[in-house]
Amino acid sequence: MKVPLLDLKAHHAPLIEKFDRAIREVIESSAFAGGPFVERFEEEFAVFCDSAYAVGVGNGTDALWLTLLALGIGEGDEVITVPNTFIATAEAITYCKARPVFVDVDKDTFTMNPAELEKALTDRTKAIIPVHLFGQPADMDPILEFARAHGLFVIEDAAQAHGGEYKGRKAGTLGDAGCFSFYPGKNLGAFGEAGAVVTNDPELRKQIQMLRDHGQARKYYHTMMGWNCRMDGIQAAVLSVKLRHLYEANSLRRKHALGYNQAFAGIDEILTPFEAKYARHVYHVYAIRVQKRDVVVRDLQEKGVGCAVHYPVPIHLQDACRDLGYTKGAFPVAENLADEFVSLPMFPELTEEQIEYVARCVAEVVGVEAFA
Numbered sequence: 001m002k003v004p005l006l007d008l009k010a011h012h013a014p015l016i017e018k019f020d021r022a023i024r025e026v027i028e029s030s031a032f033a034g035g036p037f038v039e040r041f042e043e044e045f046a047v048f049c050d051s052a053y054a055v056g057v058g059n060g061t062d063a064l065w066l067t068l069l070a071l072g073i074g075e076g077d078e079v080i081t082v083p084n085t086f087i088a089t090a091e092a093i094t095y096c097k098a099r100p101v102f103v104d105v106d107k108d109t110f111t112m113n114p115a116e117l118e119k120a121l122t123d124r125t126k127a128i129i130p131v132h133l134f135g136q137p138a139d140m141d142p143i144l145e146f147a148r149a150h151g152l153f154v155i156e157d158a159a160q161a162h163g164g165e166y167k168g169r170k171a172g173t174l175g176d177a178g179c180f181s182f183y184p185g186k187n188l189g190a191f192g193e194a195g196a197v198v199t200n201d202p203e204l205r206k207q208i209q210m211l212r213d214h215g216q217a218r219k220y221y222h223t224m225m226g227w228n229c230r231m232d233g234i235q236a237a238v239l240s241v242k243l244r245h246l247y248e249a250n251s252l253r254r255k256h257a258l259g260y261n262q263a264f265a266g267i268d269e270i271l272t273p274f275e276a277k278y279a280r281h282v283y284h285v286y287a288i289r290v291q292k293r294d295v296v297v298r299d300l301q302e303k304g305v306g307c308a309v310h311y312p313v314p315i316h317l318q319d320a321c322r323d324l325g326y327t328k329g330a331f332p333v334a335e336n337l338a339d340e341f342v343s344l345p346m347f348p349e350l351t352e353e354q355i356e357y358v359a360r361c362v363a364e365v366v367g368v369e370a371f372a
């Protein structure tokens with residue numbers, strides 16, 4: 001048997017006719033860049049998130065970058081985030097000419113450890129970006145409390161957490177803004193690149209709308225220098241179709257995660273992900289922790305099990321961040337996780353047989369003979 005890490009074809013197959021109709025509508029109206037399909041998706045996504053506004057942009061990296069710019073983050077400022085994330089979180093900070101400052105993560109949730117924030121605070125700190133890694137929200141209450149006490153903005157990197165919840169509230173709606181990626185493999189994925197910012201702040205919404213569209217509120221009247229980060233109409237139309245199935249797709253991911261957890265229960269060699277009491281985890285990634293990870297990945301691939309490592313090198317140790325001056329050992333929890341993580345196949349259409357096969361293969365490659 002072969003089990004892919006992700007099966008987008010299986011996810012899209014039952015919706016093909018809806019996609020055809022939605023894309024044809026865009027073609028017939030020629031509303032390709034921004035326009036009514038983007039506006040409709042923005043309204044729908046805001047409703048889904050229980051947020052006042054959503055602003056569609058080109059991708060998740062744009063969402064983070066434009067939000068930082070709109071909040072006035074710039075040269076000489078520092079933004080606190082975590083080292084175990086996708087590079088885009090740190091890139092967005094750097095592309096505003098600000099400096100990323102990292103704090104270590106919690107060993108159970110893999111998300112920002114609020115107790116570490118104090119150490120990273122300086123008089124240049126302007127914002128915090130917690131990352132809702134793998135689909136589980138960071139522990140937002142203490143982060144928000146710290147931000148309030150020190151006058152900092154909180155921007156949630158919710159690129160992996162569409163529909164995730166913190167104490168019953170949607171990921172992305174707890175801070176000043178939430179940034180989403182609709183990269184095709186995400187829980188809500190487009191047919192190309194797309195992203196969005198959600199916020200309850202009308203002024204922030206307006207700023208991001210202007211920045212994404214060359215600084216214009218009215219065509220060819222530019223009140224500021226912006227950029228071109230518009231969402232395109234075809235992506236918006238596709239996302240509107242898929243959004244209607246997101247809750248159900250997330251529920252299936254949760255069911256599969258439980259299936260894996262049960263299969264691995266009692267095997268000391270395999271550490272399964274932990275769902276915090278405050279969270280509704282939406283398992284964008286189902287990552288276990290094992291020793292000799294690279295051997296496990298190689299052996300799983302040989303058995304036809306698609307797996308990946310999110311992420312093999314924490315951001316502070318990436319060559320691109322050498323100038324920031326961090327060295328190995330700076331964030332032991334994040335570094336240890338980077339050595340142990342293996343992401344297993346996770347998508348809504350996984351079958352019980354596939355889960356059983358993956359679980360059996362994982363048990364075999366970690367050396368558990370007696371796995372039934």
Ligand SMILES: Cc1ncc(COP(=O)(O)O)c(C=O)c1O
Nearest residue numbers: 059060061086088159181182183
């Ligand atoms: C945590 C995180 N932040 C930001 C991004 C950037 O999103 P995009 O690839 O849409 O630019 C991603 C996408 O992979 C991500 O996983």
